[in-house]
Amino acid sequence: MNLIDIYIQEVTRRLPEKNREDIALELRSTIGDMLPDDYSKDDVKGVLEKLGNPAALASGYRDQPMHLIGPRYFDVYLSLLKMILPIAAVIAVISMFAEYFIGFDEGEAIINVVLTSIGEGIWSIIEVGIHVFFWLTVVFAIIERTDKGKDPQPLSASLKKWTPDDLNNITYIPKKKAITKLEVFGYLMWTAFWATLYFYANHLLGVYEGGGNGLKFVIPAFNQDILLHYWPIVIVVIALEIGLALYKLLKGQWTKKMAIFNTIVELFATVVFIVLLSNPNLMNEEFISYMSHLFTTSTKQFEIWIVGGVIIIFVVYAAISIFDGFRKARIR
Numbered sequence: 343m344n345l346i347d348i349y350i351q352e353v354t355r356r357l358p359e360k361n362r363e364d365i366a367l368e369l370r371s372t373i374g375d376m377l378p379d380d381y382s383k384d385d386v387k388g389v390l391e392k393l394g395n396p397a398a399l400a401s402g403y404r405d406q407p408m409h410l411i412g413p414r415y416f417d418v419y420l421s422l423l424k425m426i427l428p429i430a431a432v433i434a435v436i437s438m439f440a441e442y443f444i445g446f447d448e449g450e451a452i453i454n455v456v457l458t459s460i461g462e463g464i465w466s467i468i469e470v471g472i473h474v475f476f477w478l479t480v481v482f483a484i485i486e487r488t489d490k491g492k493d494p495q496p497l498s499a500s501l502k503k504w505t506p507d508d509l510n511n512i513t514y515i516p517k518k519k520a521i522t523k524l525e526v527f528g529y530l531m532w533t534a535f536w537a538t539l540y541f542y543a544n545h546l547l548g549v550y551e552g553g554g555n556g557l558k559f560v561i562p563a564f565n566q567d568i569l570l571h572y573w574p575i576v577i578v579v580i581a582l583e584i585g586l587a588l589y590k591l592l593k594g595q596w597t598k599k600m601a602i603f604n605t606i607v608e609l610f611a612t613v614v615f616i617v618l619l620s621n622p623n624l625m626n627e628e629f630i631s632y633m634s635h636l637f638t639t640s641t642k643q644f645e646i647w648i649v650g651g652v653i654i655i656f657v658v659y660a661a662i663s664i665f666d667g668f669r670k671a672r673i674r
Contacts, residue, residue, distance in 0.1 A: 345383070346373055349390050356400035365403055411482050414489070418497055419482045426474055428523045429591070432530045434470040435463050515595045519673040526591045533583045540576060543569055549632055563629045572618050579614055582607045596670035604667040608660040615656055619649050 350369050354362040376389045393399055411419050497503065539546055544566035551560050586600075586607050593600060618624065625645060634644040 345386050345390060346370065349373075349393070349396060352396035353400045353403070356397060357403055361403070410479065412486055414497055415482050415486050419478065423475065423478055424523065426478065427471060428527045430470045430474050431467045432527055432534075434466040435531065436534050438462055438466045513595070516673050519596045519670045521590045521594055521596065523591065526587050529587045529590070530584065533580060533587070537576075537580050540569065541573075548626070548629055561629045561632055562626050564624055565626055568621055568624050569618070572614070575614050576618075579607075579611045582610060596667060596673070598668075598671045601664075601667035601671040605664045608663050612656050612660045616653055619652055625649075 350366050350373075353369060354366050357365060373386075373389055373393070376392070377385055543564045544562040545559065548559060548563040549561040551558050586603055589600060589603060625648070627641075630641045630645055633648075634641045637644060639647075
């Protein structure tokens, strides 16, 4: 079998059975017209090289694309995937945490709580990721195959043909002032994490002792009733942090307004937690006695160290966050 026959075979085997014979005849005629009367093997190679890869040529004969998402829709598809996946993952994790702790069993070992939370959180992210990827891919595959326009040019985000005017709708964002979706995702995860610790501190924060059945929670660090006395303003802090995260996701870069918003959130959260930590009845006396004995210090000194240390960390973190927000907002 000569190279022409093999080439035609490689093209037609990628085509529907009913079209193979006609396209094989057409292709053979085309190759014949391109060859000189007394052609050599090198002439055949030259013609086949001009016709190109058999897979690419077969793709041109097909009514349907050979790829799942073609270049016309791929950029829009990828942009939506990057935007929807982090949001869906955060919602799934927060929902999982809320559902899990509503049905929290007080007798459950803390190590089981932590491992179960981590495991279910990872599985929730994987599960929602698979669903988003699958359904978004199916929708775009259907759109691609039902689109009657044969223009191969990629579409813009507005699902229209790209023109230079589209550049007017895009804001140039220097890399150093950009806010990544990963940053927003991490911020939301941190809010979900500390909110969980706050509402279930009497089960999660305190002294653990090892035993035959693993770690056992023996002394809570805080008086939960005193801690929950501040829940209305803590809910405001949570709402402000979620609002800031969504604002970051929407803008995608640091601006002066965002730096001011961030300052308000940081200052409000810091004041709230300083007031909360300054309550003399907040910490469990049994916990203070246990820890002061462990560190061979007085109960008063230990209380001052722990409260003062946490307040300093809050203030320093807030100052760095505020300074960094304005610094990034000034970048041109």
